[in-house]
Amino acid sequence: MSSMDAIKTCFNKYADFDGRASRSEYWWFSLFLFLASIPFSMLDGVLLVVFEWPAVFGTLFNLAVFIPSLSVMWRRLHDSGKSGLNVLWILTIIGAFYVFYLTLVDGDAAPNQYGAVPTNTL
Numbered sequence: 001m002s003s004m005d006a007i008k009t010c011f012n013k014y015a016d017f018d019g020r021a022s023r024s025e026y027w028w029f030s031l032f033l034f035l036a037s038i039p040f041s042m043l044d045g046v047l048l049v050v051f052e053w054p055a056v057f058g059t060l061f062n063l064a065v066f067i068p069s070l071s072v073m074w075r076r077l078h079d080s081g082k083s084g085l086n087v088l089w090i091l092t093i094i095g096a097f098y099v100f101y102l103t104l105v106d107g108d109a110a111p112n113q114y115g116a117v118p119t120n121t122l
Contacts, residue, residue, distance in 0.1 A: 001120035003028045013075070014068040017084055021075035022118035026103055029072050033065055073099075078114035079107030 001009070006028030013019075037058065044055040074084035080102050089095025111117060 001025050001028065003032070005120075007032050010068050010072045013071060015071055017071050017074045019075055019115045020079040020107065020112075020118050021072050022079060022107065022120050023076070023103070024120060025118065026072055026076040029069070033069060036065075037061060073103070075114075076103050076107075078112075079118060080105055081108050081112050081114075 001022060001024040006025045009025055010021075010029040040058040040061045041055075044053075044058045047053040047057075048055065070087065073087055077084050077086050077099075082102060086102065087099060089099050107118070109117065
């Protein structure tokens, strides 16, 4: 899946917690979120130093992408054959490593209880 396809797919399925997401879909979207957050963080830093404003723009960006990022992680866990509720492990330090590991491993090669194998096409 190309980077633009992954970003479009994740925003089209922004609140879809059913089905599966491939590794490429998840990681392209994660890279997009990281790169998109940089200008907001820089702007917040400048506004904090110059005007002593709180971090408004970064916070608004994070709120806007919270549900899409949660849903793609949920679907990525489904691709590994795990319940999306495993995302709650992020709340613990060791559990965060476990969830990170699950986002890296190959998904199930055959259809599983969460759906068909992701096709990496729109």
